[in-house]
Each structure stands twice: as structure tokens, then as C-alpha cells.
Amino acid sequence: MTSTPESSQPSAADGTAAKRERQYSLDEFDDPNVDPMSSYDGTTCVITDELEVDRRTLGTTLREQIKTMGGEQLMDPHAFVSTDEQRRQCAMLFGSCALLVVKGLGEFGADGFEAWEAAAALATAALAYWTSDLGTGIFHWSVDNYGSKDTPLLGKVIDAFQGHHKYPWTITKRQWANNIHTTCVAPLVFTTPTLLLNDRPTDLIFVGVFTALIVLSQQFHAWSHMKKSELPSAVLAAQDIGLLVGRRDHGQHHKAPFEGHYCIVSGYWNPILDDSGFFRKLEQMIFKATGVAPRCWSDDLNFIVQEDAPEGWGKGIITK
Numbered sequence: 001m002t003s004t005p006e007s008s009q010p011s012a013a014d015g016t017a018a019k020r021e022r023q024y025s026l027d028e029f030d031d032p033n034v035d036p037m038s039s040y041d042g043t044t045c046v047i048t049d050e051l052e053v054d055r056r057t058l059g060t061t062l063r064e065q066i067k068t069m070g071g072e073q074l075m076d077p078h079a080f081v082s083t084d085e086q087r088r089q090c091a092m093l094f095g096s097c098a099l100l101v102v103k104g105l106g107e108f109g110a111d112g113f114e115a116w117e118a119a120a121a122l123a124t125a126a127l128a129y130w131t132s133d134l135g136t137g138i139f140h141w142s143v144d145n146y147g148s149k150d151t152p153l154l155g156k157v158i159d160a161f162q163g164h165h166k167y168p169w170t171i172t173k174r175q176w177a178n179n180i181h182t183t184c185v186a187p188l189v190f191t192t193p194t195l196l197l198n199d200r201p202t203d204l205i206f207v208g209v210f211t212a213l214i215v216l217s218q219q220f221h222a223w224s225h226m227k228k229s230e231l232p233s234a235v236l237a238a239q240d241i242g243l244l245v246g247r248r249d250h251g252q253h254h255k256a257p258f259e260g261h262y263c264i265v266s267g268y269w270n271p272i273l274d275d276s277g278f279f280r281k282l283e284q285m286i287f288k289a290t291g292v293a294p295r296c297w298s299d300d301l302n303f304i305v306q307e308d309a310p311e312g313w314g315k316g317i318i319t320k
Contacts, residue, residue: 077314078317096211097191099208105121144162172222257298
């Protein structure tokens with residue numbers, strides 16, 4: 001679906017009806033040619049009724065924010081190609097993670113590798129995997145709902161996550177290093193000191209595995225947007241058994257108002273966080289303290305969504 005000129009954009013009601021006509025049932029995600037983002041239906045959010053708010057003022061503020069999120073859509077295919085600098089950034093991050101794990105295993109095995117040490121190493125890696133999903137969910141929720149492109153340090157990341165709701169197809173076209181390099185530099189602030197100053201094997205292994213998975217979650221995210229026919233069999237298998245976030249799970253996040261299913265490593269934490277109302281309670285606490293409302297409280301999310309790349313886009317550069 002390509003962008004619609006402003007003069008010919010359908011009304012909110014028409015747009016919602018059109019999106020609902022395109023909606024697929026969850027069972028249809030098993031079709032290898034079904035776009036996992038086709039579940040988007042443009043429904044609106046009801047602002048929480050547990051707080052006394054000026055809904056008219058709040059609604060106007062949120063609608064203005066949503067109009068600007070994501071900025072101008074990036075369309076130049078060359079901007080989706082990995083560069084040598086991006087590959088170096090990825091190599092530095094994953095190199096530090098690998099060294100952390102190797103050093104941790106070395107500390108465990110300094111006097112011979114005993115059974116309990118092997119069990120401790122595996123348990124630490126499993127804990128890192130389990131908590132990394134939670135970490136991505138909290139981070140994803142925060143950048144989806146708060147801040148803007150002008151936010152210090154995270155402005156570009158925030159703008160990209162928010163614009164992703166308007167242009168979900170772009171994440172599937174980025175080459176690997178191009179897709180994840182933006183999250184590779186900041187974690188070095190944690191991995192490097194841990195590698196140099198910490199000798200506790202569990203700390204080393206946890207930080208190495210946790211950090212690698214947090215960064216790789218952006219690729220897991222991209223895979224959850226792709227059709228089954230576009231994915232390697234190993235990735236499909238990992239999604240099917242729940243090791244990686246699945247297409248069905250993340251497809252639910254792309255239903256307006258984007259208020260749940262934020263976790264993008266395995267998706268294990270999504271039902272726990274969503275069913276408990278964790279994010280709604282956190283949003284209310286923030287609103288009471290600051291007066292700032294999350295974007296998912298908006299009552300106007302019927303913007304045009306570009307679910308597919310324009311026909312022929314990237315040919316000869318991204319695609320053959």
C-alpha cells in the first residue's frame with residue numbers, strides 16, 4: 001500500500017472501514033503469503049476513566065503529537081544498505097558480548113569445570129534471555145508513548161519507533177547491520193567496564209547475553225513483520241516454539257492504539273504485562289506526577305498506514 005496524497009486521503013471513517021475489510025483472522029497468519037501487519041484495524045483508544053482529565057485538551061495535544069511522529073518517511077533504498085561503519089559498530093558490540101561470555105566461562109573453569117559451574121552458566125544465560133524480553137518491552141513502551149525526535153540522546157530512536165507505526169514495511173527492508181547498528185554504541189558503556197573491571201562469572205555471562213539479545217531484538221522485531229515465505233526455516237521454527245517473538249504476537253501490537261504486546265525478544269512477558277495492567281498503572285502514575293499522557297491514550301489514530309513497500313521499490317539495490 002503506497003502513500004495517499006493528502007488531497008485524496010479518505011475520511012477517518014472510510015479509512016477505518018477499509019482497514020477492517022483487510023483484516024485477517026489469527027489463523028490466517030499460517031498462510032506463508034499473509035502480511036503479519038494486516039491485522040491493523042484503525043480502532044480508537046478510550047482514555048482511561050480512572051483519572052480526572054480534560055479530555056478535550058488532552059486529545060488535542062495527543063493528536064498533534066501523533067501527526068508529527070515519524071517525520072518524513074525514508075524512501076531512498078541506499079539508506080537501507082549496511083555500511084562498513086555500521087558493520088564495525090556491530091562487530092564492536094557483539095565482540096564485547098562474546099568476550100564477556102568467554103571470560104565468564106574462563107572464570108568458572110579456572111580450577112576445572114565442575115557440573116555445578118556448567119549449570120550456573122546455563123542458568124545465568126537463561127535468566128538473561130528471560131529478562132531481556134522484559135527489558136525490550138519496557139523500553140519499547142517508553143519510546144512509543146513518550147518523547148519526540150527532539151528528546152536528548154534518544155530522539156532518533158524515539159522518532160524511528162513512533163514512525164514505525166505509520167511505515168511498518170521499512171523495517172523488513174533494512175540489511176542486518178543497518179537495522180541494528182543504532183543500538184550498538186550505547187551498550188558499550190556497560191559491556192566495556194564490566195569486561196575490564198568485573199571478575200564474577202555470573203555477572204560477565206549475564207551482561208554479555210542480556211546485551212546481545214537486547215540489541216538483536218531489533219532483528220527479531222524485523223522477522224516478526226515478515227511473511228512466512230520470506231523467513232528462513234530456522235527462524236520460523238524458533239517463532240513457532242516461542243523462542244523468538246512470533247508474527248501473531250507482534251501483529252497484535254500493531255492494532256491501534258498500540259497499547260500492548262511491546263516485548264520483542266520472545267514475547268513471553270507480553271500476556272503477563274498486558275493482563276496485569278502493568279503499563280496502564282505506570283501511565284497513570286506518570287500522568288498524576290507530571291501531567292504527561294502516553295500516546296496510546298489518544299482517541300485519533302486513524303492515520304494512513306503504509307503496510308507494503310511501493311511496487312518496484314529498491315530493485316537493484318535492496319532486491320534483485
